[in-house]
Amino acid sequence: DFLGALEEVRPSFGVAEAELQRCVSNGIIKFGDHIERILSDGQLFVDQVRNSDRTPLVSCLLHGPNGSGKTALAASIATASDFPFIKLVSPETMVGFSENAKMATIAKVFEDAYKSPMSVIVIDCIERLLDWVPIGPRFSNAVLQTLLVLLKKQPPKGHRLLILATTTHRDVLQQMDLQEAFNSDIYVPSIQNIRAIETVVSGINLFNDTERYSAMKYLRDAWGDSQPSIGVKKLLMIAEMARQDYDKVDKFVATLLDEGSIPAK
Amino acid sequence: DFLGALEEVRPSFGVAEAELQRCVSNGIIKFGDHIERILSDGQLFVDQVRNSDRTPLVSCLLHGPNGSGKTALAASIATASDFPFIKLVSPETMVGFSENAKMATIAKVFEDAYKSPMSVIVIDCIERLLDWVPIGPRFSNAVLQTLLVLLKKQPPKGHRLLILATTTHRDVLQQMDLQEAFNSDIYVPSIQNIRAIETVVSGINLFNDTERYSAMKYLRDAWGDSQPSIGVKKLLMIAEMARQDYDKVDKFVATLLDEGSIPAK
Amino acid sequence: DFLGALEEVRPSFGVAEAELQRCVSNGIIKFGDHIERILSDGQLFVDQVRNSDRTPLVSCLLHGPNGSGKTALAASIATASDFPFIKLVSPETMVGFSENAKMATIAKVFEDAYKSPMSVIVIDCIERLLDWVPIGPRFSNAVLQTLLVLLKKQPPKGHRLLILATTTHRDVLQQMDLQEAFNSDIYVPSIQNIRAIETVVSGINLFNDTERYSAMKYLRDAWGDSQPSIGVKKLLMIAEMARQDYDKVDKFVATLLDEGSIPAK
Amino acid sequence: DFLGALEEVRPSFGVAEAELQRCVSNGIIKFGDHIERILSDGQLFVDQVRNSDRTPLVSCLLHGPNGSGKTALAASIATASDFPFIKLVSPETMVGFSENAKMATIAKVFEDAYKSPMSVIVIDCIERLLDWVPIGPRFSNAVLQTLLVLLKKQPPKGHRLLILATTTHRDVLQQMDLQEAFNSDIYVPSIQNIRAIETVVSGINLFNDTERYSAMKYLRDAWGDSQPSIGVKKLLMIAEMARQDYDKVDKFVATLLDEGSIPAK
Amino acid sequence: DFLGALEEVRPSFGVAEAELQRCVSNGIIKFGDHIERILSDGQLFVDQVRNSDRTPLVSCLLHGPNGSGKTALAASIATASDFPFIKLVSPETMVGFSENAKMATIAKVFEDAYKSPMSVIVIDCIERLLDWVPIGPRFSNAVLQTLLVLLKKQPPKGHRLLILATTTHRDVLQQMDLQEAFNSDIYVPSIQNIRAIETVVSGINLFNDTERYSAMKYLRDAWGDSQPSIGVKKLLMIAEMARQDYDKVDKFVATLLDEGSIPAK
Amino acid sequence: DFLGALEEVRPSFGVAEAELQRCVSNGIIKFGDHIERILSDGQLFVDQVRNSDRTPLVSCLLHGPNGSGKTALAASIATASDFPFIKLVSPETMVGFSENAKMATIAKVFEDAYKSPMSVIVIDCIERLLDWVPIGPRFSNAVLQTLLVLLKKQPPKGHRLLILATTTHRDVLQQMDLQEAFNSDIYVPSIQNIRAIETVVSGINLFNDTERYSAMKYLRDAWGDSQPSIGVKKLLMIAEMARQDYDKVDKFVATLLDEGSIPAK
Ligand SMILES: Nc1ncnc2c1ncn2[C@@H]1O[C@H](COP(=O)(O)OP(=O)(O)OP(=O)(O)O)[C@@H](O)[C@H]1O
Ligand SMILES: Nc1ncnc2c1ncn2[C@@H]1O[C@H](COP(=O)(O)OP(=O)(O)OP(=O)(O)O)[C@@H](O)[C@H]1O
Numbered sequence A, B, C, D, E, F: 001d002f003l004g005a006l007e008e009v010r011p012s013f014g015v016a017e018a019e020l021q022r023c024v025s026n027g028i029i030k031f032g033d034h035i036e037r038i039l040s041d042g043q044l045f046v047d048q049v050r051n052s053d054r055t056p057l058v059s060c061l062l063h064g065p066n067g068s069g070k071t072a073l074a075a076s077i078a079t080a081s082d083f084p085f086i087k088l089v090s091p092e093t094m095v096g097f098s099e100n101a102k103m104a105t106i107a108k109v110f111e112d113a114y115k116s117p118m119s120v121i122v123i124d125c126i127e128r129l130l131d132w133v134p135i136g137p138r139f140s141n142a143v144l145q146t147l148l149v150l151l152k153k154q155p156p157k158g159h160r161l162l163i164l165a166t167t168t169h170r171d172v173l174q175q176m177d178l179q180e181a182f183n184s185d186i187y188v189p190s191i192q193n194i195r196a197i198e199t200v201v202s203g204i205n206l207f208n209d210t211e212r213y214s215a216m217k218y219l220r221d222a223w224g225d226s227q228p229s230i231g232v233k234k235l236l237m238i239a240e241m242a243r244q245d246y247d248k249v250d251k252f253v254a255t256l257l258d259e260g261s262i263p264a265k
């Protein structure tokens, strides 16, 4: 049961940093103004937690389409806080866990955080933590209830906590009353202009100048007035596929037109 | 099972006071007449329990939108009763509990109360105790049935009990026949005029006089004839966020117009 | 499991009387003709069980709105029978019981009854025994099936049994085929005229004559041609609340107009 | 589990006769031609099982409205067969049984029957055995599947079996493919004419001649061209209630007009 | 669990023959051309399994209305194959089995078959193996998934397997993707002309010539241009019932017109 | 539970090759251009995994109608990669496994893969792994969640992984958010022209030239302008059935017109 499960969960201070860095494996490329703005809004929440006596608990939900960079940005804000306790709660470390084990793992992270004077907890991909699937729909109500309570529970006197969470399904969280348990939220959009695409491919040295010029021209001609829509994560994947092909420009353009011409869901 | 769970729950007299005080962490600011009226109605129920032989059991449901101050007010009424047994039943102390453990914990509080000549029990956030979620909808019927019975069960001869409960989902409780198990209810509204907002920000010294004057003018201009609607809890959160910003007035007004212009759900 | 549960349930003869008396804690005030009629109909069933060889099992369902006095009347009829075995089956004694424990408890009461030459069993608030909730709807089918069988099962040769049950949800019982398992039923209405209200408040000495006259006049003026509808249980609660107020008449009339002007559900 | 449950079920030869006689506690009153016809049809099935080599298994479903006499008639046919193995499968002996215990009990009766050269099994009130309730609807699929198989399973070479079952919900059985597992069925109607009512009350000596004449006249006048519809079981209950009253005729007629004027469901 | 269950299942070679013969208890009467055609199609599958290297696994579904002879025909084809391993998987041997026990029993039969160079497995009444009921609908998904995989899993190199299955609910199997897991299917119709009926009653010597002539004439007159529809199994049952009656012809004709005049479902 | 299950799963390096070869038991007949294209696209993914530092995890879903050759093609691509770790995850090896055992088996394969510098995992017939059935619909959410996480989880630094999966129900995977967890997908169509059919039957030497000429002519005449649609797997099955018949051409043409004239679902 839950209590048994709780005791088996070992405390694990300090290991979070490596985990958080792996979330930003391809760096943060500043391909648009909103990237800076998101990072500075994050900084403001960090300051509020550090300074205000009246609000020792602040929570923020990063949401946006598939692969738009939510996890990398949340990890960056958390890392930048320099709080003594920083921790990632991720479905990747809970493969095959029972509901009780998940609840115990999550509860343990919060209990550990309560012991530190200042803490950040990053809860990645909430819908996956909840075992959510649109058919039914089904999800773990027990994990949901745990989150609903922990998101509103004040840390003990003199302790402070910042919670950053990510999701691609804010609408689902809303239906669960989970969205309103957050104090604030930040939208992380997909890439929606060719210039940002150019900045990204430059950042990873996919093309020489001629190739890049030619690729961007193709894209401009193809899209005309309509807008692309592609997550930075998928864009990087397409770029790397193209890199294997003897005709990089053609493969890149063809695949991108295929995948990035309708709004990423 | 339930009986096993019941035995493991330890009696816990006297600890409630600290818990109840934490529910009123930012005090009770008297930003409107209805605050006084709610507190005096609460006092009347306390008197009825103390004095009437025919009604040794009285129950009251405090309901209203998110963050309107329900928990703080219930805790204040309970604390003011000076009854020898005062106890908080809260989902925050039951994270990860099984249905049986929840039922046993709740039943234990009532059994303890029955031993005291006069008692108050505060049941906070009933929908969370019930693990309620609108999708499905799902909830713990076992916990619900426990509450349905305990809310109507007379204490033993010569003993008296006041039950105060809070919820943001009275409609849901109604669908469950739970609302009609209460003898009475009290509505706790959100803040719906600018003067009350001014009283709150004065109460926490957010602005100097010039700043406050300017902030309130902005709000009056923006809302015109329409009405704000914001819970006191969210208002305090916005005020503390604004306090971190170099331009407090602008941040406060902008965020409040964002969050407080449609009726809080 | 069930058998294990059955063995743990101890026989408990003779204790029922106190329990049944507590169901009539405010007495039976004869505020209308139907009260007498219900009591004498109950007496007729008692006689049939005592006298007829062909019908050793008789069952009757008392139904009506919230707080109309069903439990008190069933308890009164049972107590008046003077049968050697009289027993109350109530959800209040089964808080937190598992389905099996509930079934075993109920089955045990019937087994004990079968040993007595003449018995009355009062089954109070059937919908609560079934853990019924309108959302879903959900209920314990195992407990329901137990009742469906026990309500029709003949006692052993030479033994006789009267079953009295109460419910506020006869419609629900009908949907479950449970209503048709009873031989007969009795409707217990709420109070629907001012004279009956007057009889009740006189019965508990709430007012002096001037106060009572003035209160009834207010009510007559307010309701005019329309009808009040209030359960005797709620009426007693309102009267006791009013008793605490410095202006009893005003509080009594105001609350009653609030709560008793639409038909009690 | 099932196997464990199966072993715990003790064989119980010979006890069935008393049980079957209690099903006919008020005898079989021949109040209409169809009663004779049902009994002789039953006899024909008994003969087929006794004589035909090609059909060692015959099954028949008795269905009809509430209290029409199904159980009493099935018990009578079974008793009249004089087969060496006669057994009643009834929900009344399985109160509180788990699904596995029910299945094991039923399977055991069939296994015992397979050992006898000729057997009759009476399965009373199939919908109750299945824990069926219209809300949902819910029922025990495990017990249903057991019946579906056992109803079609041939006894071992040289052994023969007649299965008689009763139900008030043939429509439900049809939806479950259970109705088509029977070889044949017999309809048992409720009483639908005043002469049959007269035969029944004569059979139990409720009235003297004057009283009976007067009661029947009242009924004829009240019903005119419309038809009564009342199960013989309910009719007997009403007669016995009336017997307690000082004015038997009035009570009998009033109650019967109340209960028997719309078709029994 | 499943593994435990699997180990408890004992291997059982050779016993199948008796079981299969009992499925053909009344022989195969050749009352129409299609009977021969079904048997020869079955023979072709047997040959394919024996001869083709490329298709070591062949599966065929026999489907058709209630009692049309599916089980008897599948058993006949299997018996005629003379393969060293022939086995019947039937719900009749699994009364009261848990899902795991059923799955283990089925898996065991396949494992045993894989050890023989050539095998036939007859899976009788698939919908019953699946505990299927139209209400809900409900069925054992675990058993279904087991069948879905085993129906497509190749036997080990050098081993061959023919699978024959029967069902009255091909539409249900289709909804479950189970129908498309079979390589082929054969339709087994009910009897739909009077000549076939005559062949069957002759085959069991129900009538002398005069009786038969007279019975067939009655049927021809009654049905005229419309068609009968009756499973051979039910026809045999009706014939045997009629045999008990003093007026065989009348009883036979009357019952057959009753039961066989609308298409068997 | 899952952890216990995980430990019981033994590592199994090297055994995969035989399993993968059995998936291609009838070879890869190049009956159309798209076969080559699928194989070379597969090769490109293999190269990307081998070469790109930025994308150590690549996943691809092969989807298409029943029997179109998905499993054989995925197995061929995997075998051709020459990666040190190649593994098949197939429902055929998990008959009767509990959810936990399935999850543990799958997780174990991934853990083993993470230890190898370069790995391919083939996940065959995802809908079957999920115990998916359209009625309900029902499926194992626990297995689904495991796949959803593992499909996106990066292998440890310096390790690379290619995931190839097959399904006939891409629409279902889409409803489960599972389709979007893949980086790319490949469509495997059924055979839709007579020339390809001819190539296949030549490849298995079904006919001599005259027979083949005659069979193709029949097909051309029958289909005219309309198109055939048949999976290569079913085509091979029909060819082998026909091989048993004395008139191969007739049997082949007749069966193919029956089964291949409407688009394979
Ligand atoms: N400006 C940027 N913002 C975010 N990520 C960036 C940016 N520039 C480059 N990246 C890289 O893009 C990838 C973004 O992937 P990430 O997992 O954060 O997306 P996500 O939105 O969380 O995806 P998912 O919807 O699958 O959870 C990371 O590898 C990150 O290093
Ligand atoms: N007049 C007031 N009434 C209630 N709370 C007040 C008042 N003035 C200040 N507060 C402060 O506002 C906060 C109200 O929060 P509280 O938790 O009681 O709201 P709530 O309605 O219970 O919220 P939720 O809907 O999340 O349960 C407390 O910190 C309390 O100290």
Ligand SMILES: Nc1ncnc2c1ncn2[C@@H]1O[C@H](COP(=O)(O)OP(=O)(O)OP(=O)(O)O)[C@@H](O)[C@H]1O
Residues within 6 Å of the ligand: C023, C024, C025, C026, C027, C028, C029, C030, C031, C035, C065, C066, C067, C068, C069, C070, C071, C072, C073, C125, C166, C168, C232, C233, C236
């Ligand atoms: N004539 C009366 N009939 C019934 N109860 C009466 C009457 N007069 C006074 N009372 C008092 O009114 C109260 C009726 O409460 P009771 O619990 O019987 O109502 P109920 O209909 O069972 O309520 P619920 O719907 O909550 O079960 C009792 O305290 C009883 O003593």
Ligand SMILES: Nc1ncnc2c1ncn2[C@@H]1O[C@H](COP(=O)(O)OP(=O)(O)OP(=O)(O)O)[C@@H](O)[C@H]1O
Residues within 6 Å of the ligand: D023, D024, D025, D026, D027, D028, D029, D030, D031, D035, D065, D066, D067, D068, D069, D070, D071, D072, D073, D125, D166, D168, D232, D233, D236
């Ligand atoms: N002709 C008759 N047929 C059947 N029962 C009769 C007849 N005459 C008198 N009785 C009596 O009527 C009663 C019939 O009750 P029985 O339990 O058989 O009805 P039922 O249809 O099985 O009821 P239920 O629908 O509740 O199962 C028995 O007590 C029986 O002795």
Ligand SMILES: Nc1ncnc2c1ncn2[C@@H]1O[C@H](COP(=O)(O)OP(=O)(O)OP(=O)(O)O)[C@@H](O)[C@H]1O
Residues within 6 Å of the ligand: E023, E024, E025, E026, E027, E028, E029, E030, E031, E035, E065, E066, E067, E068, E069, E070, E071, E072, E073, E125, E166, E168, E232, E233, E236
């Ligand atoms: N030509 C025939 N084909 C099949 N069965 C025949 C034939 N002639 C006689 N029979 C007899 O008819 C009976 C057919 O019953 P069987 O159980 O095979 O039907 P079924 O279609 O499987 O029934 P169900 O739908 O109940 O499973 C058997 O007793 C068999 O011996």
Ligand SMILES: Nc1ncnc2c1ncn2[C@@H]1O[C@H](COP(=O)(O)OP(=O)(O)OP(=O)(O)O)[C@@H](O)[C@H]1O
Residues within 6 Å of the ligand: F023, F024, F025, F026, F027, F028, F029, F030, F031, F035, F065, F066, F067, F068, F069, F070, F071, F072, F073, F125, F166, F168, F232, F233, F236
């Ligand atoms: N070009 C080809 N592509 C694929 N399979 C081929 C081809 N040529 C011959 N085959 C043979 O056809 C069969 C294809 O069967 P396979 O199991 O791969 O189909 P599938 O699409 O996975 O079927 P299912 O939908 O049942 O999973 C194999 O036996 C394979 O050897």
Ligand SMILES: [Mg+2]
Residues within 6 Å of the ligand: A070, A071, A072, A124, A125, A166
């Ligand atoms: Mg992410």
Ligand SMILES: [Mg+2]
Residues within 6 Å of the ligand: B070, B071, B072, B124, B125, B166
């Ligand atoms: Mg609150």
Ligand SMILES: [Mg+2]
Residues within 6 Å of the ligand: C070, C071, C072, C124, C125, C166
């Ligand atoms: Mg009551």
Ligand SMILES: [Mg+2]
Residues within 6 Å of the ligand: D070, D071, D072, D124, D125, D166
């Ligand atoms: Mg009956």
Ligand SMILES: [Mg+2]
Residues within 6 Å of the ligand: E070, E071, E072, E124, E125, E166
């Ligand atoms: Mg059959």
Ligand SMILES: [Mg+2]
Residues within 6 Å of the ligand: F070, F071, F072, F124, F125, F166
């Ligand atoms: Mg495949």
